[in-house]
Amino acid sequence: MRGEEMNFEPMMKMMSLSSIGLMIWIAAQTFTPPKEVVVYVEVPAPVVVTQVIHAPISTARPAPRPDSLCLALNIYHEARGEPLKGQVAVGQVTLNRAAVAYKGASSVCDTVFARKQFSWTHEDPRQPSGAELRPSLDLARKILAGRYIDRTHGALHYYNPHKVDAWWADSYAEVAVLGNHRFMR
Structure with a gap:
């Protein structure tokens, strides 16, 4: 029928x-x-x-929640080559920023796509296929569900010293090194 x-x-x-x-x-x-x-x-x-x-x-x-999709894209583009602890840490920084409404962005998606906060959002990156994004999406859902401890100690910033010259990093206190990223508050 x-x-x-x-x-x-x-x-x-x-x-x-x-x-x-x-x-x-x-x-x-x-x-x-x-x-x-x-x-x-x-x-x-x-x-x-x-x-x-x-x-x-x-x-x-059902389509993934917008927060989990935005967080997954950020993890994918910012840390897909990192070990799990590095990927989790990048996801956690995104949540830390949303929690304190960093730069006025209070949702995960607003945080990810805030102007000049994550380089991939203003570089027109290649979008991953569903199969490529699935591990990051699964990880994002776990992070949003609170399954991981914040090993960044509340960090709001990070960078990979092997890839970028973070001229701004001296303004913050380094609180952790996870994978290839340095995390600061």
């Missing part, structure tokens, strides 16, 4: 709410409708609330 309304009312009268939710989830994983599919759910007594739910069903994998 593509593009039509489906009425599951007779079957749902004998099901629990969790079973109904499971059925809707399975339907979402099974159907690939060209349009929205509307599923009407009426919950029988003794439940007090009766509600009609209009829910689009899609089997497409």
Whole structure:
């Protein structure tokens, strides 16, 4: 039944709410409708609330949260050749900047794309394929979930002395060296 309304009312009268939710989830994983599919759910007594739910069903994998995608891109472009601890540290600096609204940017995406904060954002870099970005995206999600300790000690800046002449670095206190990057506050 593509593009039509489906009425599951007779079957749902004998099901629990969790079973109904499971059925809707399975339907979402099974159907690939060209349009929205509307599923009407009426919950029988003794439940007090009766509600009609209009829910689009899609089997497409949900898009990553913007914060995780922006953080992943920053990790990819700034530290993809670094060991894990270096990549985590670069991600952590991004979060540290967002936490203190550095340069007025309070979200991860605003922090990553703030003017002249990360060189790759103003150099028109080659965009990675999904397969190339996946490890950075997985790492970004873990960092955002708080699975790593901030080994940068709250650093807001970093640089790779093998790649850039960081004339500005003398203005800050170095707090860590992780991978090829030096981290400062």
